[in-house]
Amino acid sequence: MFERVLIANRGEIACRVIRTCRRLGIHTIAVYSEADRDAQHVRLADEAWPIGGPRPADSYLRIDAMLDAAKKSGAQAIHPGYGFLSENTAFSRACKDAGIVFIGPDPESIDAMGSKAAAKQLMAKHDVPLVPGYSGDKQDNAYLAEQAHQVGYPLIIKPSAGGGGKGMHVVRSDAEFPEALATAQRVAEAAFGDASMLLERYVEHPRHIEFQIFGDRHGHVIHLDERECSAQRRYQKVLEETPSPFLTPERRAAMGAAAVAAARAVNYVGAGTVEFIVGPAGDFHFMEMNTRLQVEHPVTELTHGVDLVEWQLRIADGEPLPLSQDEVISRGHAIEVRLYAEDPDQNFLPGSGKLQTLRLPAPSTHVRIDGGVIEGDTVTIFYDPMIAKLIVHDANRAQALQRLREALAASEIVGPKSNIGFLERLVRHPTVVEGRIDTGYLDRHLEEFLVGDIPPTEDVLFAAAAAVLLYDESHVASSASDPHSPWSSADAWRIGHAGKRIVALTWREQRFEIEARGHAGDYQLHHGETSCEVRGAKLLDNDLSARFDGESRRIPLRSDDARVLLHDAHGQRYSFARAAAFAWESSDAAGGNQVIAPMPGRIVLVKVKVGDVVEQGQELLVMEAMKMELALKAPRAGTIESLNATQGEFVEADAVLVLFAD
Structure with a gap:
């Protein structure tokens, strides 16, 4: 086995590879850009080498920098992870020429599958079904x-x-x-x-089902069953699972055989994925082959009891596959979702910024967390905004979905906005629960999955207020030198009775004031014209237990000195920020006379010029940021007075790009 391995990647996948290497006793070597000098993969590795500027083209896509770091550090092999250089023929060949093992397929195999067009022509020769x-x-x-x-x-x-x-x-x-x-x-x-x-x-209402394949240098090729990836938004996978709720044993066998045939067609060695489009009637067609490890590989690992990164390392070192096809056995059901710093209500606009709070469920036999950041880290503008992968496993699909709901409810991200609420709706939606989703369903019915501006009900506000009161009382008393003194109480104590308190909460820039009297779990609460009597309230673990107007309820809830996170009876998530109980002023954002950059990025297209008369909603600029294109549109009809952006220019967040005449 290799003694020293360089990981030519960053973030979650670099951390994932490091964990397996550490278990196998392999010395790990990380590389990092200027933006990643304090990243978790740098801290986890045994040593780390700088490779250039923050942009991928200046660092993680530089073959020369990777090979230079490998040679200087004495690496015997390079693991490319996924993305960046993982499917780069030139990189695979350069490693080979430098006498360094590329932990992946041969350059000829990558080249054969690197072009979708060439791959389809090759598959046709080997009788793999095509669209x-x-x-x-x-x-x-x-x-x-x-x-x-x-x-x-x-x-x-x-x-x-x-x-x-x-x-x-x-x-x-x-x-x-x-x-x-x-x-x-x-x-x-x-x-x-x-x-x-x-x-x-275009196959209408198709499913996207992929097969994990593995080949070695001894002529063996097998598959490790399928992953259903049909829950997609704009061709980006949102939820992946195995086994597929759609496949019969006969379809699985036929698709698995086709996947192995595709791998044999290019003499494949290592981990790869053959992806199929599957029609509603069960007809399947080759789509493409990814010559690398996939982001969603953990669901295969959990159901098959294997470590695919370890397999990659061993096969790259010349060992044979550890299993034959007959020995591949799947147990239970696994599902993966990805937590992103993005705003679903703003067309999934990627976010960046410091992770002020990052709470994830504790790993267990049923829950796995693969992440590349921790609380206090910063999600940068230069790379994919994924925060962590949340993977669950249980005996069957229904139980796995319930595990996933619980895991999402236990997750909280404060700082950049996140897609947690969107994912919570996704895993409760009947189309997902019943396994009927196709690749276009989310795009056709996206409004069904967005949190939107669903204002909190009075019940939600009263539960949040009760949690704040309990939290404050317990923390003031616990920090006091004499917890029995009335001066150590947080109940607005007055002689003879507990006084009035104001619990102020904000949600989506709306302010709510709840008037409270009482203490120690017994409160009289008022909001506007509505009141509620709370009795026997207690915070137990991450739940609030209380009687609200005589009705006993348990509410999933977490409270601290800054926020309250709770879920209502329908599973809707509400995150309240605590606010001062006194004067509060709002400030409106800039009016509709300008278009500003929502984040740092590069202008790829300018569609207007000074003096143009435009309509409201007309596309003015196209901006590239965080691996996606953003269309910047006119906030109103009017005349362009000034234009402060040119094609190819890099702009900072909040820069005024277009100014309208008054």
Whole structure:
């Protein structure tokens, strides 16, 4: 086994690889950009080397810097993780030429699958089922439009060199095709340096089911069953699980055999994933092969009792596969979701900033946390805003879903906004619970999954207020030198009775004031014209137990000196910030005379010029930030007075990009 391994990646996957290496006694070497000098993967590794500036192009995508660090540190092998250089043929070949083992497939295999078009042509030769389409080398726009018409609509445009859903567009008519093609080409050129496209007939209401495959240098190739990845938003996976609730044993066997055939077609060695589109009737078609470990690999590990990173290390060192196909056994059900710093109510706008609070459920036999940050770390603008992966496992799907609901309820992120509330709705939605979701369902019915501005009910406000009162009373008493003194009470004590207190809470910039009298769990609460008698209130673990107007209830809840987090009877999450009980003023954001940058990023397209008259909602600029494109639109109709951005320019957050005439 290798003694020294360099991890050519960052964040969660780097930490994940380090954990396995440490268990195997392998010395780990991390690399880091200027933005990651204090990152967790740097702290966990045995040693770490700087490789350049904060942008990926200046650090994690630099083959020369990776090899230089590997040579100087004495690394025998490099694990690429996923993303960045993990599927880069030149990197795999450069490692080989430098005498360093690339923990992944051979460059020839990566090259064969790196182009979606070439991969489809190869799969056709090996009788792997394909979706009708065009994947040729002729790429002029007129010819592509002609091919699109022949393939028929609806069809999907895909960057040939792409991944992660970038640049993909569904087109339903000849009229839509030219603009969609131009957008896809621009995104592909920026993201992959290759604007070539392929066209596929779009399968309506498909499922996305992938198979984990593994090959060794002794001629063995197996699969470790499937992962259902049909819950997607804009082609980005949101929830992954195994086994698929859709597959029958016969379909699983047929798809597994096709996945192994695809791997054998390129003499595959190491971990890979063969992805299929599956129609409502069960027909399946090869989509692509990812020549690396997948983000969602933990669900396979939990159901099969294996460590896929350990398999990667051993196979790269020349060992045979530890299991034959007949020995692959799946037990129970596993589900994974990813916690992101993003705002679902603002079109999933990625966020950045310090993680003031990061609470995640304790790992157990049923819950696994794979993360790359801890409380106090900063989510930067330069990389994917994933905070952690939350993976659960139980005997069956229903129990796994319940484990996931509990794990999400126990999670809290304060600082950048997060998608926790969105995920909580997702795992309660009937279409997900019943296993009926297809890849386009979320995009068609997104409003069903968004938290939105659902104001807290009076019951929610009274529960939050009772928690604040209990918290304050217990903490004032515990810190007092004489806990029995009336001066050590937090109940606004007056001679002969407990006085009035004001509990002030804010939620989504709304302020709520609850008037309270009483102490020690017995309170009379008022909000506006509504009142509530609370008796026997106690905080037990992460629950509030009390009688509200005589009705006994247990409410999942967590309270501290800054916030109250609770879930109502329907599972709706409410996070209240505590506020001063006295004067409070609001300030309106800037009016509609300007367009500002929502975050740091690069301007990729300027669609207007000074003097142009525009309509409300018209797209003015396109900005690239945190691995996605953002369309910046006119806040109102008017005339452009000044334009402070040029194509290719990097702008800071809150920079005024467009100013309207009064």
